[in-house]
Amino acid sequence: MNDAFPAGTRLDPYSAAFVEIVKEWVEHRFSHIVAELKHLVTYPSLAFEGYERAPLEASADAVVTLLQKLGLQELQQLTEHGSDGTASGPAIIGRRPSAANKPTVLLYAHHDVQPVGDRAAWNTDPWEATEINGRLYGRGTADDKAGILVHYAAIQALEELLGADHGLGLTVFIEGEEEIGSPFFSQFLSRHKELLEADTIIVADSANWSTDVPALTTSLRGLLDGVIEVTVAEHPVHSGLFGGPMLDAITVLSRIIAQLHTPDGELAIPGLEQSRWAEVVYDEDDYRSQTGAVEGFRLAGKGTLADRMWNKAALNIIGIDTKRISEASNSIVHTASAKFSLRLGPGMDPQKTMSALTNHIEAMDNFGATVKTYPGEAGKPFVVDGGAPYSRMMKQALTDAWGSEAIEIGLGGSIPFVAELAAVYPEAEILLTGIEDPDTRAHAPNESLDLSVLRHAIEAEVLLLARMAYDVVE
Numbered sequence: 001m002n003d004a005f006p007a008g009t010r011l012d013p014y015s016a017a018f019v020e021i022v023k024e025w026v027e028h029r030f031s032h033i034v035a036e037l038k039h040l041v042t043y044p045s046l047a048f049e050g051y052e053r054a055p056l057e058a059s060a061d062a063v064v065t066l067l068q069k070l071g072l073q074e075l076q077q078l079t080e081h082g083s084d085g086t087a088s089g090p091a092i093i094g095r096r097p098s099a100a101n102k103p104t105v106l107l108y109a110h111h112d113v114q115p116v117g118d119r120a121a122w123n124t125d126p127w128e129a130t131e132i133n134g135r136l137y138g139r140g141t142a143d144d145k146a147g148i149l150v151h152y153a154a155i156q157a158l159e160e161l162l163g164a165d166h167g168l169g170l171t172v173f174i175e176g177e178e179e180i181g182s183p184f185f186s187q188f189l190s191r192h193k194e195l196l197e198a199d200t201i202i203v204a205d206s207a208n209w210s211t212d213v214p215a216l217t218t219s220l221r222g223l224l225d226g227v228i229e230v231t232v233a234e235h236p237v238h239s240g241l242f243g244g245p246m247l248d249a250i251t252v253l254s255r256i257i258a259q260l261h262t263p264d265g266e267l268a269i270p271g272l273e274q275s276r277w278a279e280v281v282y283d284e285d286d287y288r289s290q291t292g293a294v295e296g297f298r299l300a301g302k303g304t305l306a307d308r309m310w311n312k313a314a315l316n317i318i319g320i321d322t323k324r325i326s327e328a329s330n331s332i333v334h335t336a337s338a339k340f341s342l343r344l345g346p347g348m349d350p351q352k353t354m355s356a357l358t359n360h361i362e363a364m365d366n367f368g369a370t371v372k373t374y375p376g377e378a379g380k381p382f383v384v385d386g387g388a389p390y391s392r393m394m395k396q397a398l399t400d401a402w403g404s405e406a407i408e409i410g411l412g413g414s415i416p417f418v419a420e421l422a423a424v425y426p427e428a429e430i431l432l433t434g435i436e437d438p439d440t441r442a443h444a445p446n447e448s449l450d451l452s453v454l455r456h457a458i459e460a461e462v463l464l465l466a467r468m469a470y471d472v473v474e
C-alpha cells in the first residue's frame with residue numbers, strides 16, 4: 001500500500017497523473033539503476049568458444065544477486081548440457097506466480113555480450129561503463145545488460161507503486177548465450193516449457209527509431225548462412241608453366257559471387273519476393289553516417305531504404321578462405337571458399353531459399369569447376385501483428401513515456417530464439433522493445449546506451465505492467 005495506489009481507490013494507470021508518478025519514481029531511482037548497470041558491465045560475459053567461462057558464470061551470479069532484491073519467489077540459475085559435454089551459457093529465471101484471473105508476463109533479456117573486437121578502436125575501457133554526454137559507453141551497456149535493468153526497475157516500480165498484491169504474474173528470464181545464437185534454447189524449452197509460459201513476452205533487446213521516437217519492432221529478418229567452395233584442380237600448379245588455360249579458384253569464386261547480385265546491386269537469386277512494406281522513411285544521410293560509408297559509395301538495390309534493410313533479402317560475403325597475400329607464390333590457387341550471410345525478409349523460407357541459392361549457382365557457367373554449397377545456420381523471419389491487444393498497449397505506454405508517438409519498425413537483424421518462442425508459445429504475444437538507438441553500435445567498438453532512452457524504456461514498461469495489472473481487476 002502506498003500514496004500512489006491506495007487500496008480500493010487505485011489511481012487510473014492510464015491517467016496523466018499516473019504517468020507523472022512513474023516518471024518521478026524513475027527519476028528518483030535512476031542513479032541507483034545506472035550504478036547497477038555499470039556493475040553488470042564489469043563482467044566480460046562471453047559465451048563464445050575460446051573465451052574463459054568464469055566471467056560468464058560470475059555475470060550470471062551478479063544477475064542473481066540483482067534479482068534477489070526483487071523478492072521473486074523462485075529464483076534459479078539453469079544450465080543445459082549437451083551429449084558432447086558442452087554446456088549452455090548460464091540462464092537466470094525468477095518468477096512470481098499470478099493471482100487468479102491475472103495474466104503473466106515473461107520479461108526477457110540476455111547477460112552475455114559480443115567480444116570487444118579491436119581493442120584499439122575503443123575510446124574507453126569496454127569493461128568499465130563510462131558516462132560521456134548522456135551516453136554510457138562499454139560492451140553490453142545497451143546490448144543487452146540495459147534490458148536486464150529495464151525489467152529489474154520495472155518490477156521494482158510496480159511493486160512499490162501498486163503494492164505487492166498487484167497480482168500480475170511475472171517471469172524474468174535472462175539468457176546467457178544469445179549472442180552465439182541461443183544453441184541450447186530449444187532444449188531448454190522442451191525441458192522447461194511450463195517455466196516460461198506467459199500471456200505476453202517482452203523482449204527488451206531491440207532498437208528505437210531515435211532517442212526521441214520510441215519503436216516497437218514488429219518484424220525481424222531470418223538468417224541463412226553457409227559456405228560456397230570452389231575447386232579447380234587437385235593441387236596448386238605453377239602459374240607460369242600452366243597459367244592461361246586454367247582459371248584459378250579465387251577468380252572462379254569471385255565470378256560466382258559477382259553473379260549473386262545484378263549490376264545495380266539487387267539480389268539475383270530468384271523467388272525472394274518481398275511481402276511487407278515499411279511505413280517509415282529511413283534517411284539516406286543517417287544511413288550513410290551510421291554505416292560510415294565512404295564518400296561517393298553508391299547504395300545497392302531497389303525500393304525504399306527501410307524495405308531494403310527490413311523486408312527484402314540481403315546477401316553479404318562475410319569471409320573468404322584462400323591463400324593469404326603474405327603467403328602468395330606464383331601458383332594457381334586450386335581451391336577457395338567464401339562464407340555468405342543471407343538475411344531473409346518476412347515470409348521467406350530458409351530451406352527454400354537455400355535451394356534457390358544452390359540452383360542459382362549451379363545454373364551459372366563456372367567453367368565446370370567443382371562448386372559445392374554447404375548450408376550453415378538457418379533461422380526463420382518473424383512478424384508480429386502490431387494491432388494485437390498487448391502490442392497496442394505497449395505502443396501506448398511507449399508514447400506516454402517518451403511524449404512522442406511510438407512507431408512500428410522492422411529489424412534487419414535476426415534474433416533466433418524469438419522464432420522459437422513464437423513456435424513453442426503460439427498464444428503469447430511477443431513484444432520486441434528496445435534500449436538501443438541508431439548510435440548504439442551494438443556488437444561494434446564504442447557500444448553505448450543513451451541514458452534518456454533507458455529512462456523512458458523503464459517508464460514505458462512500468463506503465464504497461466501497471467495497466468495489465470489494473471485492466472483485469474476492473
Ligand SMILES: [Zn+2]
Nearest residue numbers: 143144178205
Ligand atoms: Zn542482444
